[in-house]
Amino acid sequence: MDEKKISKAVINRLPRYYRYLGDLLEKDVVRISSKELSEMMSVTASQIRQDLNNFGGFGQQGYGYNVDYLYAEIGKILGLDKQHNIIIIGAGNLGQALANYADFERRGFTLKSLFDIDPKLIGNEIRGIKIRPIDELESYMKENYVDIAAITVPRFNASEIANNLAKWGIKAMWNFAPTDLNLPKDIVVENVHLAESLLRLSFRLSSNKSN
Amino acid sequence: MDEKKISKAVINRLPRYYRYLGDLLEKDVVRISSKELSEMMSVTASQIRQDLNNFGGFGQQGYGYNVDYLYAEIGKILGLDKQHNIIIIGAGNLGQALANYADFERRGFTLKSLFDIDPKLIGNEIRGIKIRPIDELESYMKENYVDIAAITVPRFNASEIANNLAKWGIKAMWNFAPTDLNLPKDIVVENVHLAESLLRLSFRLSSNKSN
DNA sequence: TAGATTGTTAATCGATTAACAATC
């Protein structure tokens, strides 16, 4: 019953803390204060302490934070102590790019299969993982445990596939299709809208006095 | 001298308004009220009106907003009335996926070239656009006008390339490398940190009571 | 004109920053 609701802003920052702590760990840094970390990350020390204290006191007065310990704790908060099974729907360029991004495996995200509608792709393998016909998605979902589906299909196919996946028991979708999926709210949807990202860049470029 | 500073939150929402208005336009919807739009988008009507009024009064009392007009105006705000030249640094899976995403062209973003260090890739073409050796980047930048560089190289090469691009006059970077680029602040950096996005999904999945 | 809906001001809410007592 951990009922303290974590704000969206805090959740957004957590992975970035995790990344910086991982970098420090690689450099064998043992301890770090909120002040030092805040300077590295260009945020306030106050914010770091507030953010972390949403989840408990990981530091020690007069000392700071143990990098190794804090990294592990944030990892747990992010659910990286659990194993996740992913499938990718849409084995086009983007789907294949994700499939090849082996770094995810390191964090406990195992790619189990890809699905596509294109006969030219079906049967091919990426890193030894087979591309299956989308018709087999339903039976696959019934016979295998999958928690996350990455949606890298064209915009017009996305909602139907998403609705089906929801029906077949998916827990979360990583949506790359440029549309908002409308799903039962117990299903987690994390959107990556690349087109919107480029438009933000464009806006900032346009409103940049210095050019 | 348009000195009313636009908040980050507003900028983030603008491309989504633009997408919804584009969808309405496709469906030949002529007018829409902030109330109707707010219901479609699951936001408050108040927020829509506040956001738009950062840029001027685009609506009409008693009527609402003309979809066509509002779409065009937001397009201008986003800088889509201007032509942009993009290069992609790193022609791996992700770089190629972006290069193939022809939809960007439609919005005035023209892909001019890709660059890579891998001899196996150099000389290949994607949609008729050549992959050049990274050694030629400096001379290319001097001989061509490029405003945006998409960075899809591995983490360890990213900062050096980014610093060079900055030196050679790039205006904006669309950064896909899992690191924070540290650049002069007149250079726009728009980050797409896929790994962080997946960790956010993971967090929300873990803290989801309903599973 | 009456009805509808904007543009905008005021009120509320939430997030960030500052400050400092607690404590290692």
Add this chain to the structure above:
DNA sequence: TAGATTGTTAATCGATTAACAATC
């Protein structure tokens, strides 16, 4: 013990929502 730095409360700041007069 003295110095450093956390955890946490209080103050500030900014963003969202509500309300309504202006006006089409």
